[in-house]
Amino acid sequence: VCIHRVRSCSSIRFIKSKYVCVFDKSALKFSHQQRLFRTSAVSCGQIVQFKLSDIGEGITEVTVKEWYIKEGDSVSQFDSICEVQSDKASVTITSRYDGVIRKLHYSIDDIAFVGKPLVDIEIDASKGVASEEDVVETPPMSHDEHTHQEIKGHKTLATPAVRRLAMENNIKLSEVVGTGKDNRILKEDILNYLAKQTGAILPPSPKAEIIPPLPKSETVPAAPKDKARKIPVPVSRPIVFSGKDKTEPVTGFQKAMVKTMSAALKIPHFGYCDEIDLTQLVQLREELKPLAESRGVKLSFMPFFIKAASLGLLQYPILNASLDENCQNVTYKASHNIGVAMDTGQGLIVPNVKNVQVCSVFDIASELNRLQSLGSAGQLGTSDLTGGTFTLSNIGTIGGTYAKPVILPPEVAIGALGKIQVLPRYNGKGEVVKAQIMNVSWSADHRIIDGATMARFSNLWKSYLENPASMLLDLK
Amino acid sequence: MVLQPSLKNCLWLSCILRTTKAGFRNTAGGALIIQSVSNDVYQNLAVEDWIHDHMDLEKRQVLFLWRNSPAVVIGRHQNPWQECNLRLLRQKNIKLARRRSGGGTVYHDLGNINLTFFTTRKKYERMENLKLVVKALKALRPQLNVHVTDRYDILLDRHYKISGTAAKLGRTSAYHHCTLLCNADKFVLSSVLKSPYKGLKSNATPSVPASVKNLFEEDPSLTSEMLLDAIVKEYATQHQIEHHITLINPADETLLPGINNKTKELQAWEWVYGKTPKFSISTCLNMAYKDSVLDVKVNMDVKHGRIEVCNIDLPEQWLPPALYSKLVKGLTGSKFCPNETTTLVTTLLRVCPQDDELHSRWNLLCENMIMLM
Numbered sequence: 001v002c003i004h005r006v007r008s009c010s011s012i013r014f015i016k017s018k019y020v021c022v023f024d025k026s027a028l029k030f031s032h033q034q035r036l037f038r039t040s041a042v043s044c045g046q047i048v049q050f051k052l053s054d055i056g057e058g059i060t061e062v063t064v065k066e067w068y069i070k071e072g073d074s075v076s077q078f079d080s081i082c083e084v085q086s087d088k089a090s091v092t093i094t095s096r097y098d099g100v101i102r103k104l105h106y107s108i109d110d111i112a113f114v115g116k117p118l119v120d121i122e123i124d125a126s127k128g129v130a131s132e133e134d135v136v137e138t139p140p141m142s143h144d145e146h147t148h149q150e151i152k153g154h155k156t157l158a159t160p161a162v163r164r165l166a167m168e169n170n171i172k173l174s175e176v177v178g179t180g181k182d183n184r185i186l187k188e189d190i191l192n193y194l195a196k197q198t199g200a201i202l203p204p205s206p207k208a209e210i211i212p213p214l215p216k217s218e219t220v221p222a223a224p225k226d227k228a229r230k231i232p233v234p235v236s237r238p239i240v241f242s243g244k245d246k247t248e249p250v251t252g253f254q255k256a257m258v259k260t261m262s263a264a265l266k267i268p269h270f271g272y273c274d275e276i277d278l279t280q281l282v283q284l285r286e287e288l289k290p291l292a293e294s295r296g297v298k299l300s301f302m303p304f305f306i307k308a309a310s311l312g313l314l315q316y317p318i319l320n321a322s323l324d325e326n327c328q329n330v331t332y333k334a335s336h337n338i339g340v341a342m343d344t345g346q347g348l349i350v351p352n353v354k355n356v357q358v359c360s361v362f363d364i365a366s367e368l369n370r371l372q373s374l375g376s377a378g379q380l381g382t383s384d385l386t387g388g389t390f391t392l393s394n395i396g397t398i399g400g401t402y403a404k405p406v407i408l409p410p411e412v413a414i415g416a417l418g419k420i421q422v423l424p425r426y427n428g429k430g431e432v433v434k435a436q437i438m439n440v441s442w443s444a445d446h447r448i449i450d451g452a453t454m455a456r457f458s459n460l461w462k463s464y465l466e467n468p469a470s471m472l473l474d475l476k
Numbered sequence: 477m478v479l480q481p482s483l484k485n486c487l488w489l490s491c492i493l494r495t496t497k498a499g500f501r502n503t504a505g506g507a508l509i510i511q512s513v514s515n516d517v518y519q520n521l522a523v524e525d526w527i528h529d530h531m532d533l534e535k536r537q538v539l540f541l542w543r544n545s546p547a548v549v550i551g552r553h554q555n556p557w558q559e560c561n562l563r564l565l566r567q568k569n570i571k572l573a574r575r576r577s578g579g580g581t582v583y584h585d586l587g588n589i590n591l592t593f594f595t596t597r598k599k600y601e602r603m604e605n606l607k608l609v610v611k612a613l614k615a616l617r618p619q620l621n622v623h624v625t626d627r628y629d630i631l632l633d634r635h636y637k638i639s640g641t642a643a644k645l646g647r648t649s650a651y652h653h654c655t656l657l658c659n660a661d662k663f664v665l666s667s668v669l670k671s672p673y674k675g676l677k678s679n680a681t682p683s684v685p686a687s688v689k690n691l692f693e694e695d696p697s698l699t700s701e702m703l704l705d706a707i708v709k710e711y712a713t714q715h716q717i718e719h720h721i722t723l724i725n726p727a728d729e730t731l732l733p734g735i736n737n738k739t740k741e742l743q744a745w746e747w748v749y750g751k752t753p754k755f756s757i758s759t760c761l762n763m764a765y766k767d768s769v770l771d772v773k774v775n776m777d778v779k780h781g782r783i784e785v786c787n788i789d790l791p792e793q794w795l796p797p798a799l800y801s802k803l804v805k806g807l808t809g810s811k812f813c814p815n816e817t818t819t820l821v822t823t824l825l826r827v828c829p830q831d832d833e834l835h836s837r838w839n840l841l842c843e844n845m846i847m848l849m
Binding site: 055056057065066078083085086087088089090091092094108109249251252253255256257259260263322324325331346347349377378379380381382383385386387408409410 | 551552553566569576577578579580597598600601602628641642643644645646647650679681751753754782806809810811813814815816818819820821822823824825826827829830835839842843846
């Protein structure tokens with residue numbers, strides 16, 4: 001097909017060399033071609049065959065590895081068209097013309113030949129007129145990137161990148177003052193033009209972000225009387241925004257979240273919140289931290305929360321249960337596999353600590369360390385992520401007080417822990433003291449769990465944490 | 477002689493790096509030698525990109541020297557699953573990078589030096605560059621038996637590869653970079669560059685394995701610094717410039733505006749894995765379940781690093797059809813990545829019937845599938 005094309009092209013003498021010839025002696029055949037185009041409503045430009053230029057080092061053939069454009073795409077001069085490879089060298093082929101891609105002569109992994117057509121580009125007829133005078137094939141050596149553009153019969157010099165920047169911002173090049181050579185419009189000129197319009201200083205990147213209009217004054221007025229008169233009035237100026245919406249398919253992590261949360265929605269949730277005084281626990285942890293570190297384990301508050309939850313679940317096993325699909329049977333799970341919600345670069349994952357009912361606080365801390373380092377490296381295994389029976393989410397490390405957590409099926413309860421704040425509270429003697437307060441927000445499946453059960457569980461959990469010594473009595 | 481990046485130096489360098497057609501007095505001569513202060517493979521590759529895209533190489537050519545902490549670097553059109561042991565890389569925390577030039581896969585660590593020769597497209601000439609390196613080596617140690625092959629490798633004693641080459645050509649500029657094995661960890665090198673993945677079919681550029689040797693093994697008195705110095709000396713002589721190296725920091729946004737974006741692009745999954753040419757996997761999982769071993773044929777097509785088509789040939793009713801369908805639908809369109817797949821399959825399990833037998837079968841199958849990634 002390729003060779004055939006070359007022959008037919010040479011007969012029309014469409015392209016003598018790499019130069020664009022618009023109206024040459026073969027005008028008859030050319031106008032025949034044009035007539036064809038005119039009848040089709042789509043276009044009336046001429047098709048130019050863009051040949052693969054010399055790669056150097058005497059190379060005659062390359063393999064096409066990637067196309068950056070497809071048939072029907074518009075290209076500007078110097079846009080990347082494809083990537084070819086030859087003997088350890090990867091070459092980016094850029095377009096020589098502005099126009100629309102009409103045909104790709106090769107598929108991926110095909111061998112392409114130097115000097116043979118690579119793509120067919122349809123050049124806009126009107127532009128063709130201008131290019132006859134101005135677009136001269138730039139030899140690889142030259143750095144002349146400038147293309148002339150006819151606008152209202154007034155020649156405006158600007159590179160394709162500058163023209164695109166102007167177009168994105170709805171600027172008429174004819175209205176911009178060029179400060180380059182021969183009154184060429186440079187990128188700085190466009191930016192200055194925009195800056196004058198919006199009164200803002202734009203970032204150097206052409207993809208400008210939304211710039212809100214700057215408030216007039218930031219000084220605080222001295223007297224209240226003056227306040228009324230000195231309220232800054234934001235000056236409304238046209239906001240320049242050249243960002244684009246981006247649509248992506250929902251896959252992987254997000255798809256999984258969609259499925260889980262849709263299932264969770266079917267569970268009738270009720271919430272129960274409370275406040276825990278962790279003053280004693282904070283002190284205890286401070287004392288135990290160095291001991292844990294000497295054993296190579298980082299001790300946070302979570303191991304205490306997890307162990308206390310397990311002790312609570314021993315008294316209220318319904319919270320560690322699972323309801324089957326038809327709501328016919330409730331399965332009371334023997335193991336307390338307590339999940340800990342973790343935020344990774346990609347999203348929410350919930351690894352669980354297995355059999356907390358037989359673990360010490362130290363065991364839990366050590367297991368948490370392991371899960372955390374695997375989680376941040378993205379190397380958690382399936383066994384770490386399955387089999388959970390109850391979940392705690394420590395959203396407080398990021399922030400927040402009360403939350404409304406969503407139960408992760410097939411579980412029936414979840415707790416969200418807010419941040420620990422130092423707040424004033426009354427003690428037993430009626431004195432105001434500093435207390436370390438944390439809020440907890442529970443959600444439970446109202447089909448099998450009632451408010452009273454949740455409240456009693458929460459109270460028990462709370463009592464263990466407010467008075468850690470009491471945990472000693474019930475530790476198994 | 478190495479100049480520290482003082483303020484004056486920075487301004488001078490900044491001018492050079494930004495020079496456009498506006499005339500710039502040629503105070504440095506026809507060439508510039510720069511060295512990266514960073515050992516981060518992504519940052520260093522970003523510098524190459526930056527110079528390729530922004531510097532005017534007409535007035536001066538550039539020699540860029542860099543070294544990386546342990547990393548595997550694959551060529552532009554290669555398949556990482558075919559080229560290296562990704563599981564081992566993850567375990568050992570070795571980075572994986574895809575460069576923009578062609579060619580094969582290499583292992584970098586601080587015992588390997590990288591040289592990049594930047595020229596205009598017209599002056600692109602790999603053989604000359606490699607001959608320069610050989611000349612420098614011979615000047616340093618005349619007894620070294622090193623020569624350049626027609627595949628642009630440098631061989632020691634006509635047998636051991638000590639340098640590999642790759643190149644990138646753009647519209648007006650080009651670069652040729654090569655490695656030089658001084659004192660790299662050959663044990664890690666050979667273990668990470670061996671792919672354990674079977675049944676891969678792809679048109680990605682394959683690497684040509686070679687026996688390698690460190691120059692240090694040939695002559696223990698050699699160090700990376702000495703080798704770098706020798707090469708710089710030769711380059712300076714040939715380009716008639718002063719023997720001095722300018723240090724650059726690849727994180728310096730003022731000196732190299734836009735560099736941090738380039739670094740981010742090179743680190744992105746979409747570039748490292750997503751640019752893998754389309755490939756297919758046709759393999760058999762041998763799953764030991766209860767008292768038997770199941771042979772499960774798996775066929776997958778992976779495009780842009782994502783699973784396009786997935787077929788798992790399970791014994792009938794081993795998994796309920798609804799569940800199998802859920803698995804396949806979930807995998808389709810998902811990244812061919814163990815982390816993503818683990819999250820996906822464990823989350824899907826939450827909305828399945830709660831049956832221990834079922835769960836253990838599901839976990840077994842999924843773990844085996846993840847091993848393919």
